[in-house]
Amino acid sequence: xxxxxxxxxxxxxxxxxxxxxxxxxxxxxxxxxxxxxxxxxxxxxxxxxxxxxxxxxxxxxxxxxxxxxxxxxxxxxxxxxxxxxxxxxxxxxxxxxxxxxxxxxxxxxxxxxxxxxxxxxxxxxxxxxxxxxxxxxxxxxxxxxxxxxxxxxxxxxxxxxxxxxxxxxxxxxxxxxxxxxxxxxxxxxxxxxxxxxxxxxxxxxxxxxxxxxxxxxxxxxxxxxxxxxxxxxxxxxxxxxxxxxxxxxxxxxxxxxxxxxxxxxxxxxxxxxxxxxxxxxxxxxxxxxxxxxxxxxxxxxxxxxxxxxxxxxxxxxxxxxxxxxxxxxxxxxxxxxxxxxxxxxxxxxxxxxxxxxxxxxxxxxx
Ligand code: NAD
Numbered sequence: 001x002x003x004x005x006x007x008x009x010x011x012x013x014x015x016x017x018x019x020x021x022x023x024x025x026x027x028x029x030x031x032x033x034x035x036x037x038x039x040x041x042x043x044x045x046x047x048x049x050x051x052x053x054x055x056x057x058x059x060x061x062x063x064x065x066x067x068x069x070x071x072x073x074x075x076x077x078x079x080x081x082x083x084x085x086x087x088x089x090x091x092x093x094x095x096x097x098x099x100x101x102x103x104x105x106x107x108x109x110x111x112x113x114x115x116x117x118x119x120x121x122x123x124x125x126x127x128x129x130x131x132x133x134x135x136x137x138x139x140x141x142x143x144x145x146x147x148x149x150x151x152x153x154x155x156x157x158x159x160x161x162x163x164x165x166x167x168x169x170x171x172x173x174x175x176x177x178x179x180x181x182x183x184x185x186x187x188x189x190x191x192x193x194x195x196x197x198x199x200x201x202x203x204x205x206x207x208x209x210x211x212x213x214x215x216x217x218x219x220x221x222x223x224x225x226x227x228x229x230x231x232x233x234x235x236x237x238x239x240x241x242x243x244x245x246x247x248x249x250x251x252x253x254x255x256x257x258x259x260x261x262x263x264x265x266x267x268x269x270x271x272x273x274x275x276x277x278x279x280x281x282x283x284x285x286x287x288x289x290x291x292x293x294x295x296x297x298x299x300x301x302x303x304x305x306x307x308x309x310x311x312x313x314x315x316x317x318x319x320x321x322x323x324x325x326x327x328x329x330x331x332x333x334x335x336x337x338x339x340x341x342x343x344x345x346x347x348x349x350x351x352x353x354x355x356x357x358x359x360x361x362x363x364x365x366x
Pocket of ligand 1 (some may be wrong): 075078265288293295
């Protein structure tokens with residue numbers, strides 16, 4: 001029987017709608033080849049939500065997401081909305097509430113750089129002769145970004161602020177399971193990153209991760225690294241890692257460092273997995289490029305659509321269990337780029353193609 005997949009399409013702002021349109025085209029080709037049917041609807045989010053509905057995350061958009069099994073997200077923001085109060089701006093007004101509403105606790109970000117475009121990395125080619133292929137798993141709904149915070153005026157007139165980093169065992173265990181699942185589909189190696197020599201939450205993190213892996217994943221090789229060392233190792237030799245696994249703030253910083261090491265933002269996909277299980281028995285998730293709305297190139301038809309297309313492959317894999325179709329899309333992207341079809345961000349001054357042509361080359365290989 002043909003599998004039917006239902007997802008919400010939230011293109012957002014800037015290059016979001018441009019890359020989303022062609023990503024849906026590529027998904028359509030995959031649907032024909034792998035015999036699945038797609039049901040999806042588009043909705044405004046971010047600046048488009050503010051302009052058309054008065055807020056970054058319109059109620060109608062939330063409703064559509066609730067009725068879907070996954071969200072394919074573009075990117076939000078741009079200069080037009082930067083003067084709004086911070087909580088009403090596209091990113092804070094849309095992405096953070098979406099993460100909260102759908103309990104998106106696990107961020108999975110592949111750090112992938114094909115050998116053929118290794119020059120996109122700031123690292124010297126001899127350090128990464130075969131490119132880079134790692135994954136960063138970041139806890140997304142706990143830690144210092146969500147703990148109690150306050151600012152007060154002291155008796156001596158100074159201002160004092162604090163943020164609190166809080167984790168409990170169950171939060172650590174559920175993200176540990178995502179790291180285990182990811183590692184089992186790769187080379188069964190996880191590096192857990194913390195600051196257990198200084199932070200109490202990191203002591204709990206290390207203790208909980210060690211016990212959880214011993215009980216549930218004796219087949220996975222686990223090692224631990226302090227975050228300052230991990231940041232250094234990531235630029236020294238990124239491929240020493242396979243699955244890099246850490247808490248919210250460390251993951252925020254390390255996953256961005258990883259994206260830079262891997263070259264263009266136009267190639268970086270990500271998945272944010274929720275606690276909820278969808279009608280396919282898989283995790284509800286939000287899938288989006290790691291980059292932003294790229295206002296500097298928006299409307300020119302030159303944005304790299306690969307990150308959006310690779311995000312849709314992650315959606316097929318994680319929320320719909322369509323692993324064959326996901327792998328085929330990923331291979332088509334790699335083949336197209338390797339054959340020399342490249343947008344400006346990965347062309348290094350050579351011949352470049354536009355968004356539509358890049359996507360067409362991927363669809364053709366698929
Ligand atoms: P950005 O990621 O949008 O752009 C940084 C640089 O990378 C730019 O030079 C851009 O042209 C390039 N780039 C990004 N994606 C590309 C692609 N697909 N193809 C080719 N080049 C690409 O970051 P920024 O300029 O700091 O932010 C722009 C806006 O995006 C801001 O409003 C910011 O708040 C927002 N933003 C949104 C998200 C999100 O929606 N998740 C993430 C980051 C930034």
